[in-house]
Amino acid sequence: MFKIISKKSLSSNIKRYEIEAGDIAKNAKAGQFVILRLHEKGERIPLTIAGKDTIKGTINIIFQEAGKTTTELGMLNEGDSIRDIVGPLGHPTEIEKFGTVVAVAGGVGTAEVLPVIKDLLKAGNKVITIVGSRNKDLLILEDELKENSSRLLIATDDGSYGIKGFVTTVLSDVVSKEKVDIVYAIGPVPMMKAVANMTKPLNIKTLVSLNPIMVDGTGMCGACRVSVGDKIKFACVDGPEFNAHQVNWDELISRLSLFKKFESASFENFKHNPECKCHKE
Amino acid sequence: MSQRIKMSERAPEIRNKDFEQVNLGYTDEQAAAEAKRCLQCKKPLCVTGCPVEINIPGFIKHIAANDPAGAIKVLKEKNNLPAVCGRVCPQENQCEKHCILGIKQEPVAIGNLERYAADKAAKATQTSQKEAVLNGKKVAVIGSGPAGLTCAGDLAKMGYDVTVFESLHDSGGVLRYGIPEFRLPAKVLDREIDSLKALGIKFIFNYLIGRTKTIQDLFEDGFEAVFIGAGAGLPTFPGVEGENFNNIYSANEFLVRINLMSAFKFPDFDTPIYKGRNVVVIGGGNTAMDSVRTAKRIGAESVKLVYRRTAEEMPARLEERHHALEEGIEFIELTAPVKFIADEKGFVKAVECIKMRLTEPDASGRKKPVAIEGSNFIIETDLVILALGLHPNPILPSLTKGLETNAKGYLIIDDKFMTTLDGVFAGGDIAGGSTVIQAMGMGKQAAKNIHAYLSR
Numbered sequence: 163m164f165k166i167i168s169k170k171s172l173s174s175n176i177k178r179y180e181i182e183a184g185d186i187a188k189n190a191k192a193g194q195f196v197i198l199r200l201h202e203k204g205e206r207i208p209l210t211i212a213g214k215d216t217i218k219g220t221i222n223i224i225f226q227e228a229g230k231t232t233t234e235l236g237m238l239n240e241g242d243s244i245r246d247i248v249g250p251l252g253h254p255t256e257i258e259k260f261g262t263v264v265a266v267a268g269g270v271g272t273a274e275v276l277p278v279i280k281d282l283l284k285a286g287n288k289v290i291t292i293v294g295s296r297n298k299d300l301l302i303l304e305d306e307l308k309e310n311s312s313r314l315l316i317a318t319d320d321g322s323y324g325i326k327g328f329v330t331t332v333l334s335d336v337v338s339k340e341k342v343d344i345v346y347a348i349g350p351v352p353m354m355k356a357v358a359n360m361t362k363p364l365n366i367k368t369l370v371s372l373n374p375i376m377v378d379g380t381g382m383c384g385a386c387r388v389s390v391g392d393k394i395k396f397a398c399v400d401g402p403e404f405n406a407h408q409v410n411w412d413e414l415i416s417r418l419s420l421f422k423k424f425e426s427a428s429f430e431n432f433k434h435n436p437e438c439k440c441h442k443e
Numbered sequence: 444m445s446q447r448i449k450m451s452e453r454a455p456e457i458r459n460k461d462f463e464q465v466n467l468g469y470t471d472e473q474a475a476a477e478a479k480r481c482l483q484c485k486k487p488l489c490v491t492g493c494p495v496e497i498n499i500p501g502f503i504k505h506i507a508a509n510d511p512a513g514a515i516k517v518l519k520e521k522n523n524l525p526a527v528c529g530r531v532c533p534q535e536n537q538c539e540k541h542c543i544l545g546i547k548q549e550p551v552a553i554g555n556l557e558r559y560a561a562d563k564a565a566k567a568t569q570t571s572q573k574e575a576v577l578n579g580k581k582v583a584v585i586g587s588g589p590a591g592l593t594c595a596g597d598l599a600k601m602g603y604d605v606t607v608f609e610s611l612h613d614s615g616g617v618l619r620y621g622i623p624e625f626r627l628p629a630k631v632l633d634r635e636i637d638s639l640k641a642l643g644i645k646f647i648f649n650y651l652i653g654r655t656k657t658i659q660d661l662f663e664d665g666f667e668a669v670f671i672g673a674g675a676g677l678p679t680f681p682g683v684e685g686e687n688f689n690n691i692y693s694a695n696e697f698l699v700r701i702n703l704m705s706a707f708k709f710p711d712f713d714t715p716i717y718k719g720r721n722v723v724v725i726g727g728g729n730t731a732m733d734s735v736r737t738a739k740r741i742g743a744e745s746v747k748l749v750y751r752r753t754a755e756e757m758p759a760r761l762e763e764r765h766h767a768l769e770e771g772i773e774f775i776e777l778t779a780p781v782k783f784i785a786d787e788k789g790f791v792k793a794v795e796c797i798k799m800r801l802t803e804p805d806a807s808g809r810k811k812p813v814a815i816e817g818s819n820f821i822i823e824t825d826l827v828i829l830a831l832g833l834h835p836n837p838i839l840p841s842l843t844k845g846l847e848t849n850a851k852g853y854l855i856i857d858d859k860f861m862t863t864l865d866g867v868f869a870g871g872d873i874a875g876g877s878t879v880i881q882a883m884g885m886g887k888q889a890a891k892n893i894h895a896y897l898s899r
Contacts, residue, residue, distance in 0.1 A: 185656060189655065205712075206612075206704070246612040247649060248611075249654065249655065250655070378610075380676070381676040381677050381836060382620075382674075382695055383693060383699050387680070394680055394687070399676075399677075399838055413687055416788070416789035417689060417789075421715045424715035427710060428709070428713060
């Protein structure tokens with residue numbers, strides 16, 4: 163069992179938990195994830211490690227309540243426990259001195275960008291962070307991003323904060339003004355795809371962190387397979403980061419829709435009967 | 444000499460709708476009668492066919508004397524998982540193949556008798572196992588599948604302080620996530636693992652050695668030897684067009700969802716699965732058989748098994764093939780997929796196949812399948828399961844300096860089951876084993892060698 167030490171709402175449906183997991187904290191690096199299962203009947207879901215405290219022996223997860231499991235997870239409180247957490251999984255982000263790095267973050271992907279830019283900045287890079295959200299209320303981690311970026315640029319779809327427009331609008335402006343050595347894009351798939359399409363003709367190396375459907379997360383089942391440069395890659399062991407210009411985005415988008423119907427059925431069922439099974443064991 | 448006693452089975456049209464066991468087990472009378480068929484050979488050849496070296500005539504003698512408690516004692520001296528072996532071992536290729544009775548008639552039903560003794564012991568009050576005198580030495584076992592459990596059990600019996608690290612949230616490895624309950628009920632597996640816990644073995648779940656901790660960390664934590672039984676990983680995909688369409692699963696994914704995650708009970712359980720109406724399974728091994736029979740049980744109207752050779756060449760056990768056919772599975776032999784076809788949303792709707800023919804046996808004696816040009820045809824399907832085998836799990840070797848693999852990715856081990864790292868041993872799938880019993884045999888040999896290594 164893994165105890166929740168603190169709980170914080172970052173926006174209306176995004177929450178941050180600090181969880182006791184000493185051994186995972188010790189070895190976790192930027193870019194890695196955990197797989198968790200809430201209770202006996204729960205599914206295994208991957209979540210990015212959004213920070214850690216080695217001395218306290220804790221890891222942070224940040225998640226958006228989007229379906230049944232994440233909503234149920236959001237109903238837990240400080241002192242409650244999560245039944246299973248395994249990690250850190252996946253390859254860590256390779257941190258080196260590239261020069262000028264642009265990190266593009268969208269939605270809950272912002273949580274994953276934070277540890278990456280922290281390390282990139284420490285490694286001596288100039289880090290320009292571009293974060294996008296639909297509106298001001300959905301923007302998360304602004305202070306932390308600012309603290310760990312050389313420059314922070316904010317874009318909102320409705321113009322309620324920062325620049326009005328998409329992250330690609332801002333990115334296009336940045337790359338037209340200065341030489342960018344590498345781009346990281348972490349967020350919703352359409353956003354990552356748009357960034358990839360933009361940087362490809364400009365020949366700017368671009369890495370994305372993929373979050374396909376997973377089950378075991380240890381390279382056993384192949385649920386998370388993605389086509390990268392015409393090869394099958396397993397996001398859980400070969401990734402989660404890949405060369406954005408080689409990812410077969412349409413296949414990934416299609417594969418993510420595999421259980422759409424099931425997911426909404428499960429969520430509806432849960433909303434009408436929202437008892438948390440964690441407390442019944 | 445009397446006839447071999449067949450274990451009674453549930454009717455195919457009933458059993459193919461649930462996950463209860465197919466074989467019902469022997470009654471006391473049946474077991475005693477079958478046991479009496481054993482000639483009690485002075486130099487028993489059956490034992491030579493047993494990778495875990497069970498004293499076969501020894502345990503059978505007790506059953507013949509109506510003493511199942513005595514039988515289980517003899518079994519457990521060598522085999523930590525008799526209820527598992529009695530169910531899933533291919534005895535026809537192991538012990539029973541060597542039985543002298545088999546020359547003129549059918550061999551003694553050694554597997555059935557093993558299962559009988561193990562189940563009987565479980566019903567009686569737990570037989571108290573001799574507590575070994577602890578020798579104060581710690582050994583880490585990575586993976587709780589058949590290789591790891593066997594190695595851990597043998598080491599615990601020798602007095603070692605054994606900790607098993609498992610990356611999943613439950614124990615058993617392939618015995619739990621791979622083999623369906625109609626062949627090996629979870630309760631039976633739990634019982635076997637409970638008796639290992641009673642030997643003092645500790646289990647730590649959700650722990651991926653390589654990532655959560657390294658092998659180096661384990662040595663620093665005071666473990667004096669490590670056994671790697673991390674199992675198979677990465678499923679094989681056929682490399683044909685469209686293989687990543689939706690509702691094309693690897694057998695591992697399909698079986699993990701059903702066996703480990705209870706996805707067939709969705710939405711009571713949270714893990715979803717598409718159950719399929721016209722299912723196509725590709726492959727001919729035991730995993731393919733488990734997949735077709737599982738697909739049928741969760742409600743498919745038709746289930747087809749597509750295999751590039753003929754049923755005769757299938758690696759699956761004869762018994763599994765029989766059971767599958769009885770349960771209404773259609774075998775499409777000498778056929779291979781060339782292309783998957785999807786609807787506009789990317790969900791598979793058909794598989795294009797090609798007919799194959801077999802060449803004359805080559806030097807290795809195997810007939811090679813060759814495509815017959817122009818013989819392409821379409822099978823409509825809404826769920827495809829690919830049971831084409833697995834590659835060894837690459838995580839641990841890729842993260843452990845000095846732990847070397849061969850060209851195929853299997854850990855290199857010497858004749859003492861030691862890897863290229865001092866004090867680190869390996870067995871099972873990750874070191875080239877391929878069946879449960881092979882994995883168990885390797886786990887057993889590794890345990891002996893770990894003991895020798897730590898006694899040097």
